[in-house]
Amino acid sequence: MIVTRFAPSPNGPLHLGHAYSAIVAHDLARAAGGRFLLRIEDIDGARSRPELAGEFRRDLEWLGLEWEEVPAQSTRLESYEAAAGQLAAMGLLYPCTCTRAEIEALPPRMGADGAIYPGTCRDAAHDPSRPPAWRLDIAAAMAQTGPLVWKDERAGAIAVDPRQFGDVVLKRKDAPASYHLAATLDDAADGVTLVTRGMDLFAASHVHRLVQDLLGLPVPGWHHHDLLIDEGGQKLAKRRGSPSLADRREAGEDGRALADRLRMGEMPSGLRLSQSLNGVA
Template sequence: MIVTRFAPSPNGSLHLGHAYSAIVSHDLARDAGGRFLLRIEDIDGARSRPELADEFRADLEWLGLEWEEVPAQSTRLASYERAAARLVEMGLLYPCTCTRAEIEALEPRMGPQGFIYPGTCKGRNWDPDKPAAMRLDVMAAMEKAGSLVWEDAITGEQSADPREFGDVVLVRKDAPASYHLAATLDDAADGVTLVTRGMDLFHATHIHRLLQALLDLPVPRWHHHDLLLDTDGQKLAKRRSSPSLADRRISGEDGKELAEMLRMGQMPGGISLSRYPHGVT
């Protein structure tokens, strides 16, 4: 049975990009007679606002979607701790006390999601009284895992190569797990068989496939859909105050009609759908 999920973080209201992602995930499960899950990813420290979870549910209902809700991330902290401890035992995690400013000052090369960490703290003695993130030694992890592949429903089979991310953070200084670790563990725990998300996370799947191999987790398929862009060609985002679904709902707009427009590719207000970027085939 196909199992998909929509996993928003309650650090801001949902916008049309979230609506599109939820609809894609919902419809893929519905059309296959499967299950569509809602998971609230609420471990983003002080930025998480519990009241937004109810807003999200109201938004999804307004769009005409039906879902099963699974436990929020805040109930799963023990599983993140166990996974991190296992990776430490395998010699694959190391503490990093570098700040973002310190990393940028080294003028490292750029990767798909920002500066690539140059491994400054690898092999250093660590002061346990100083806050530290835990980073994955990607090269050592790849040697242990060997050759890996994963499949995207749109672009086909991919060879996992997480080196372009460098040694990613798996346990943050300010949170019990990074997106990479938490989402990978949660999808496995929830029995997700088709991970649907925007193409901006396409490259992150290389890291997630590596974690699945290291932690003996089941391997789903992925479906990376196009993104909604604003009139400036930028991805819709909470940090740019993209118009919220809640505002549209409260104003009396018809959510089910909006959902049908998104399904048909009819984007409102000058919004457009992107295509896969260069290097994703």
């Protein structure tokens, strides 16, 4: 059975890009007689606004989607701690006290997620007065797993190569886990068999496939869909104030009709779908 999920973070209202992503996941599951899950990813510290989870549910209902809700990330902290402990016991995590500014001040080496961390703290003594993040030693992890492959429904089989991220953070200074660790563990716990998300997260799947192998987790398939972009070629984003679904809903717009137009590729004025597999090596 196909199991998909939509996993928004309550740090801002949903916009049309979220609507499109939820519709893709919903429809792929429904077409195969599968299950569509809603998971609230609410461990982003002070940025998480619990009241938004209710807005998200109203938005999905307004779009005409049906879902099963699974436990929010805030109920799963013990699993993140246990997984980080397992990786640390394998000698694959190390503490890092570098700030973002310190990393960006180094000679630039850019990757899929911005400036690549050069491993400054990998073999350095840890300053106990500075709270650390915990990074995955990518080279050591890849040496342990050997060659790996992940499969995307659109791009086919992809050889795993997470080096474009450098040594990623799996346990943040300000949160129980990073996206890479939490989402990977949650998808396994929820029985997700097809991870659906935008092409902007295509490269992240290299990291997630590696973590799955290290922790002995089941391996899903992936479906990375195109993004809604504006006239300037920018993807819709909460931080840029993209118009919210709640505003459209409260203005009396027909959500089900909007969902049907999105399914047919009929984008609202000023928006279009990206037509590329950005991030595919």
